[in-house]
Amino acid sequence: MDTKILLAESDMPTHWYNVVADMPTPPSPPLGPDGQPVDPAMLSAIFPEAIIQQEISSERWIEIPKPVREALYLWRPSPLYRAHRLEKKLGTPAKIYYKNESISPAGSHKPNTAIPQAYYNKQAGIKRLTTETGAGQWGCSLSLAGQIFGLDVRVYMVKVSYEQKPYRRSMMKTWGAEVFASPTNMTEAGRNVLAKDPDSPGSLGIAISEAVEEAAGREDTNYSLGSVLNHVLLHQTIIGEEAKKQLAMVGDYPDTVFAPCGGGSNFGGIAFPFFADKAAGKAIELVAVEPTSCPTLTKGTYAYDYGDVAGLTPIMKMYTLGHDFMPPGIHAGGLRYHGDSPLVSQLHHEGLISAVAIPQLETFQAGVLFAQSEGIVPAPESTHAIAATIREAKRCIDTGENKTLLFNLSGHGHFDMTAYDRFFDGSLEDFEYPEEAIKASLAHLPNIG
Numbered sequence: 398m399d400t401k402i403l404l405a406e407s408d409m410p411t412h413w414y415n416v417v418a419d420m421p422t423p424p425s426p427p428l429g430p431d432g433q434p435v436d437p438a439m440l441s442a443i444f445p446e447a448i449i450q451q452e453i454s455s456e457r458w459i460e461i462p463k464p465v466r467e468a469l470y471l472w473r474p475s476p477l478y479r480a481h482r483l484e485k486k487l488g489t490p491a492k493i494y495y496k497n498e499s500i501s502p503a504g505s506h507k508p509n510t511a512i513p514q515a516y517y518n519k520q521a522g523i524k525r526l527t528t529e530t531g532a533g534q535w536g537c538s539l540s541l542a543g544q545i546f547g548l549d550v551r552v553y554m555v556k557v558s559y560e561q562k563p564y565r566r567s568m569m570k571t572w573g574a575e576v577f578a579s580p581t582n583m584t585e586a587g588r589n590v591l592a593k594d595p596d597s598p599g600s601l602g603i604a605i606s607e608a609v610e611e612a613a614g615r616e617d618t619n620y621s622l623g624s625v626l627n628h629v630l631l632h633q634t635i636i637g638e639e640a641k642k643q644l645a646m647v648g649d650y651p652d653t654v655f656a657p658c659g660g661g662s663n664f665g666g667i668a669f670p671f672f673a674d675k676a677a678g679k680a681i682e683l684v685a686v687e688p689t690s691c692p693t694l695t696k697g698t699y700a701y702d703y704g705d706v707a708g709l710t711p712i713m714k715m716y717t718l719g720h721d722f723m724p725p726g727i728h729a730g731g732l733r734y735h736g737d738s739p740l741v742s743q744l745h746h747e748g749l750i751s752a753v754a755i756p757q758l759e760t761f762q763a764g765v766l767f768a769q770s771e772g773i774v775p776a777p778e779s780t781h782a783i784a785a786t787i788r789e790a791k792r793c794i795d796t797g798e799n800k801t802l803l804f805n806l807s808g809h810g811h812f813d814m815t816a817y818d819r820f821f822d823g824s825l826e827d828f829e830y831p832e833e834a835i836k837a838s839l840a841h842l843p844n845i846g
């Protein structure tokens with residue numbers, strides 16, 4: 398059997414799948430500061446109309462505009478791999494497949510949404526986009542998309558990552574973007590944080606506040622978010638739709654689907670198209686994998702909370718560790734968000750998907766094993782899905798089950814080699830579940846029912 402299962406460009410999906418159409422209960426609406434549902438018009442200070450409509454849509458299929466499809470052809474459809482060598486190395490009777498999203502120009506799944514977001518903003522007459530980035534994958538993706546559609550991009554990059562990953566900065570600049578270490582003194586939100594803690598390492602929540610503040614204050618500027626929101630997960634469903642077609646080409650179907658979960662976009666992207674089958678009665682397990690140091694789905698509270706530290710965003714019902722939770726400086730920077738997608742959160746709350754948390758050292762062991770069998774050096778985020786898949790594949794050795802496992806290889810680790818170096822020299826550690834910090838942060842949830 399082939400190693401790579403490939404789709405022709407003409408077989409790339411023409412529509413995104415909206416999971417809301419198949420959810421048993423409608424999503425809880427985002428609320429404003431008064432505790433009332435946000436009027437979508439209020440969002441127009443920072444988002445174009447087309448994106449707002451997608452955010453609140455319950456239509457099952459939404460067409461991918463032609464200029465967006467043409468830009469996605471730069472790397473899509475992405476290959477589905479059968480992990481023959483990893484299976485052999487493990488000696489498992491399980492069949493392991495992975496969707497390789499690392500082949501995009503930015504090296505992760507994130508351009509799948511950056512491209513349509515830049516397109517819709519350009520169509521709406523917007524000239525500039527602001528955004529935040531943690532490890533830098535999202536900042537790179539939006540910089541690329543801004544370059545493709547002729548928009549200026551300004552990136553607030555979490556300071557600890559800005560210092561750890563200089564080459565991601567260089568990539569953003571290569572695609573024409575401006576990059577600043579957040580917190581900056583350019584925004585009210587940034588100045589407030591620096592006044593309390595001049596050495597703040599920054600966090601995604603702070604960087605979001607800075608980017609939203611700037612976009613809300615300028616006519617020509619909108620804001621763009623790389624995860625969490627409904628429209629972002631919508632744009633990522635092209636991953637799972639392609640995977641379904643590719644598995645059908647080899648007459649297979651997964652028992653379990655794994656993806657790393659930070660804000661939930663690549664998990665939703667690969668899992669939601671399979672959820673459509675689950676909603677129709679098919680037996681399939683969908684597993685979101687997170688770090689034990691930032692255990693949003695497995696240890697968080699399902700409640701209304703802000704998306705950012707300053708409390709500028711609408712409050713959303715989601716699993717959260719509290720909006721001012723500062724996760725430990727683990728290397729899977731893309732998994733350090735305090736909240737999670739409201740869609741993923743609701744499905745988890747209703748028991749329709751599952752979640753597991755894995756410690757950092759086990760994820761790097763899995764990443765090294767993967768690199769030594771399949772060749773690709775995975776992103777630290779992606780190693781979470783690999784580790785969970787390996788756990789299940791090993792369980793299959795004990796039980797003799799020949800399950801079919803699918804995971805999302807959300808990105809490669811070429812800019813994260815410092816993290817691998819730390820792992821090899823033994824200085825990488827597991828962080829305990831930061832119970833006290835989470836408890837303190839959860840005490841600051843917005844005070845509504």
Ligand SMILES: *Cc1c(COP(=O)(O)O)cnc(C)c1O
Pocket residue numbers: 505506507534535623624625657658659660661662663664731732776778779807808809
């Ligand atoms: C950002 C990122 C993630 C986590 O973000 P999600 O929105 O949960 O997908 C995972 N893997 C990679 C490679 C990333 O860049």
